[in-house]
Amino acid sequence: MDILYFYSPGACSLSGQVVLEWLGEPYQLCRVDPAVRAGETFRRVNPQGKVPALRTGSRFVAENSAVLLHLAERQPDKGLVPPIGSADRDSLHQWLSYLGSGFHVAFYPYFVAFRYVKDEASYPSVKEAAVEQIKKQFAFVNDNLEGHEYLLNGTRSVLDPYLYAMSRWGKRLFDVASEFPNVARHQEMMEQEPAVQFALSTEKAEAATSPSGAFQGHVNLDEAAN
Template identity: 25%
Template sequence: MSAELVFYTNPMSRGRMVRWMLEELGQPYRAEILGYGEAMKGDYRRLNPMGKVPALAHGEVIVTEVAAICLYLADAFPQAGLAPAPASTERGAYYRWTFFAAGPLEAAVTNRALGVVPTEDQRRFVGYGSYETTLDALESHLAASDYVTGGHFTAADVYVGSHVGWGLQFGTLERRPAFEAYWDRLKDRPAAVRAREIDDALIAKAKQGAA
């Protein structure tokens, strides 16, 4: 696709994950930086009725939700090699663990941070069961593979890796050896470093402007 990529984000948001994905693609894109508050609640709602970032416009295509954006971009730009072949074993793991991170992992980590701990009886009603069970499942998979789909970095690693990296940084994820080893394999990728530098510079600029 040759349509323009427009990325709506805030450097202190989950948009940091999408920034990393865009840098991995190596395709030109335009970033629109939105402040929290009215900037996200006004006209922007035409793109995302939730009034949240990030969002991606690719020509006439609008995509929200970080996992969806990452997988969309991998398919839209196959030359980047960030998506496994369709109907392959790797593709199954690619979908499975991306949406595991978007569903059970994020819910378990968020609830724990908010002090919401399901009782034994309540666990069957929540998709993640328990925080410990969720982390055990992810740890088991990452301990057996260098990357989400095996030996090859994909868009799934941008998404899952971002959750692991943030969790380790902010203490919402237990420091298990498999998590630390996995993040160590990802954090110094040139695209990941560039993305962090861009967003960190935007944060620093905003702070200087507010001073």
């Protein structure tokens, strides 16, 4: 098996699971719960202890943008990334960079306030400030989805599951539908995708059938890391 994908429930690694289904190329999954990611075994896969990660052949690929590009470029005829050298390709790279370094990062102070302040009494104010920053990112994406079904100039790409995997976190914090209707519309569209439904079921460890038939089962971490 040439593709082994490492994911954690509720993480942005949902994006690669969706892309794998869209590609339809045989793959296996390795579930890595958050508490395990800091351990020595998973750090053989990714020294940063983060998901997603990908094993292809004898090598590992980490960082979501790199993983998504690797997957999409295995089958360029699927059209999940624009041609190299095109204006849309530049836009794709800009969005990948933004989603990783802007949109995602805005959530950090909310989810892991302890990384930023030592005084637990300050956590509520840190989280309150984080929500303001998260809303600014939602507003930026909402504006760019105006009149578009998909994020990349109305064309489906690897950006859409990446955005959805993180924008779903906003549902815990505020009313996405009333404040950012274009983002909510994008969420609803993605949730109608069989590949997304399958990935969400996989995260919940629920029995589900791979829409593409490409999923070949789970591998335990000890085996996957070697």
